[in-house]
Amino acid sequence: EVQLVQSGAEVKKAGEPLKISCKTSGYSFESYWIAWVRQMPGKGLEWMGIIYPGDSNTRYSPSSQGQVIISVDKSISTAYLQWSSLKTSDTAIYYCARLRGFGDLLSGGWFDPWGQGTLVTVSS
Amino acid sequence: DIQMTQSPSSLSASVGDRVTITCRASQSIASDLNWYQQKPGKAPKLLIYAASNLPGGVPSRFSGSASGTDFTLTISSLQPEDFATYSCQQSHTTPLTFGGGTKVEIK
Numbered sequence: 001e002v003q004l005v006q007s008g009a010e011v012k013k014a015g016e017p018l019k020i021s022c023k024t025s026g027y028s029f030e031s032y033w034i035a036w037v038r039q040m041p042g043k044g045l046e047w048m049g050i051i052y053p054g055d056s057n058t059r060y061s062p063s064s065q066g067q068v069i070i071s072v073d074k075s076i077s078t079a080y081l082q083w084s085s086l087k088t089s090d091t092a093i094y095y096c097a098r099l100r101g102f103g104d105l106l107s108g109g110w111f112d113p114w115g116q117g118t119l120v121t122v123s124s
Numbered sequence: 125d126i127q128m129t130q131s132p133s134s135l136s137a138s139v140g141d142r143v144t145i146t147c148r149a150s151q152s153i154a155s156d157l158n159w160y161q162q163k164p165g166k167a168p169k170l171l172i173y174a175a176s177n178l179p180g181g182v183p184s185r186f187s188g189s190a191s192g193t194d195f196t197l198t199i200s201s202l203q204p205e206d207f208a209t210y211s212c213q214q215s216h217t218t219p220l221t222f223g224g225g226t227k228v229e230i231k
Binding site: 044045046050062106108110112115116 | 155156158162168169215218219220221225
């Protein structure tokens, strides 16, 4: 069974760093893109970026570029999303999701499955 | 960036109703359109991929179709467990983008 299990909820202060994780199992980690998706309170889904663990090829949304870093540790089949300095506007639920589709091609894929989400709360 | 305009943003319907949700892409995305269902407090779940394909385990009352840049999700007979938020997502090109979501509520 393919599973994506995310790290637990975080409560932080603005300016603090943070790294959350997405541990995968049940499939070949290096062969599928892993994405991060943000959901701000009461809002819709927003794609942040995606990484191909096989070669660490990474793409970011314009709004996430320079704000976060997406990385992987292939030895433990885990993807990460990190901030060097959180803002109160980073308060949201963050989901990881595997992209299924056509090998290492991004185009035409779909997100399945998703992690359970990590709630990040940032106070001033 | 490709904009995904989803409508309506919310709707009220009764059990047994036929429900239609639409998503319009700002440019051609071929059939690179997916639909997700999200229930309160839960992660999104894949409902339809590549415009019209149902993953295993998704009830056949759900269907997807496409006409040019317009995409439609149809629930043929709404069931109590279908009350949720539905979101479309294009995977034609980065940045990958989602529609704003449609909340389906009980009438």
